[in-house]
Amino acid sequence: MAEKPPLREVGQQETRCENCSLFSLCFAQEMSAEEREQLDRVLKRQQPAERGDHLFHGGQSLKSVTVVRSGSIKGYHLSQEGDEIVSGFYLPGEVIGLDGLSSETHPGFAVALEDSRTCEIPFKDFLAMLDKSPKLNQVMLRLLSEEVAETRELLLVVGRLDARTRVALFLLSMSRRLARRKQNPDQFRLTMDRRDIANYLGLTIETVSRTLSAMQRDGLIEVQGKLVTIIDRESLQEQAQTTIEAEEPRGKSASR
C-alpha cells in the first residue's frame, strides 16, 4: 500500500537539492554546502504517489522524514474511537513526519490528495545527520515549534470561531500558502473534498457547503465545485477576523 514499483518516468529527475525548483522553500536551503552534500547522498526522490496512496500509516515505525515536492498531502489521525481527524494539508516544500521524531513512530497518516511527489530522508540517516549537525537540529527544532504554533492556531479556529470565520480563515490560509509558491492566490483548486475541509475545521459537510454558498451569494468568493475564486479579499479577511468582539474583564474570555 505504501511501496510500489517504479511505474512512470519522472522526467528530469533532479539529483541535487540545489537544482530543485523548490529549493527556496525547502529546509535544505538553510544548510551548509557540506551538509547538503550529505543530504543529497541519502535523500530518496520518490516515484510519484497516486491520489489515495498513503505515504505512511499511523503506528508505523518512522522510516523517513518527508518533504512534499509536488501535489498535496492530507495528514490525519485516528481518534480512539477510530474517527478520522484531519490535522493538516501539506503543500510543496512542507515537511511531514516530524511529529514522530520522539516516538520514532508515525502518530498519524499521510495520504496523497492528488498525484504527488516527495523527497524522503531515511530516518536512520536523518538521525545520523542530526547528531552531527547543530544547524540541522536548529532547523528541526524550529520546524517543530512552528508546528506547535500552527496546531495551536488551528485550535483557536476549530474550537472557538463560528463556521463562517473558520471557512474564511481556511480559504485565506490556502491562498497565502499558494502565493508563497508563486501560484495565483485568487483562484485555486481545492484538492481535498468537502468532507476533509469540514473535518479539518471541525464542522459538518453541510455547514461547509452552506457557508461557501453563502459567501458566494455575498459576493466574497465564487465556487464551482473544487475551484475557488476570491472576489472580495478584503471582506473575506474581515470575516476571518471579527465575529467575536471584545469584552472588558481580564484578557477577555473566549466563548464562541
Next chain:
Amino acid sequence: MAEKPPLREVGQQETRCENCSLFSLCFAQEMSAEEREQLDRVLKRQQPAERGDHLFHGGQSLKSVTVVRSGSIKGYHLSQEGDEIVSGFYLPGEVIGLDGLSSETHPGFAVALEDSRTCEIPFKDFLAMLDKSPKLNQVMLRLLSEEVAETRELLLVVGRLDARTRVALFLLSMSRRLARRKQNPDQFRLTMDRRDIANYLGLTIETVSRTLSAMQRDGLIEVQGKLVTIIDRESLQEQAQTTIEAEEPRGKSASR
C-alpha cells in the same frame, strides 16, 4: 512584574538536580552525569512566584526555559483580537517555553495559578548545551513533538466533542497527571477558575458549571467549588470516550 527581590526563604534549597524531589519527573533525569553537572551550574532555582505573577509575557524575547517545581502554571496566548486563549496547565516536572525555541520569543504567556516555584535555564546556556549535547537535542525534540501531540489531542477535544465529554476528559487528564506526581488521583483541587477551564475547553463558564453539576447529580463526581472528588471513575471514563459513535465509510467522518 516578572522579576522581584527574594522575599521568602525557600527552605532546603536543592543545589543539585540529583537531590530534587522532582528528579524522576524531570528531563534532567535523562541526561548524563556530566551534562547534568553543567545543567546544575547554569540552572537558576527561582524564588517562588505568587499567584498571578507572570513567568513571562508573549512577545518577550525568550530568556529561559522553565521547569515547574511546585504549584501550577497557566499557559495562554492572545488571539489577534486580544482574546485570551488558554493553551494548557503545567504541573511540577513539566517544561514551559519550548515553543519559543525557534523564534527565540515567547509566543504566549505563563502565569502562576498559585504560589509556585520553578527552575530556569537561561536561554543562552540552554543553546550552548544544545550545541554540545546530542542527548539534550533528542530530549528537546521529544518534548516538542510530545507538545505537538498534546495540542493535537486538545484540538480533538475542543473542536469535536460535546461539553460533557470535554469536561470528563479534562478531569481525567488532571487526575492522571496528579497521580504521576503521587497525589491522590480521586480528590484534588483545581487551581484554575471556571473561566480558565471553560476557555481551555472551548466552552463557556456556564456550560462548564452546568456540566459539573450534572455529573455530580449523576453520581460521577462530587464538586465543592474547586475541590473535585471522583466518585465513579469508570463511568467518567465512559463519558470521556463514547458520545460519538461510528459510521462506516472511509475512516469515518468526525462531526460532533
Next chain:
DNA sequence: CGGTACCTTGAGGTTACTCAAATCCAGTGG
C-alpha cells in the same frame, strides 16, 4: 450512457450560548 460519489439545499431538532439573577465564598474590616 449509467453509476457512484460528491456536493448542495431544505426542514426540523438539539446543544450550547446569551442574558439575567440568585447564591456562594474568600478576604477585609469592625
Next chain:
DNA sequence: CCACTGGATTTGAGTAACCTCAAGGTACCG
C-alpha cells in the same frame, strides 16, 4: 469572631448556530 463586599459560581429561561436527516442535483469514470 462576625458582618460586609466583590468576585466566582450556579441556576434558569430563551435563542441562535450548527447538526441531523433527507432529498435532489452534478460531475466524473468506465
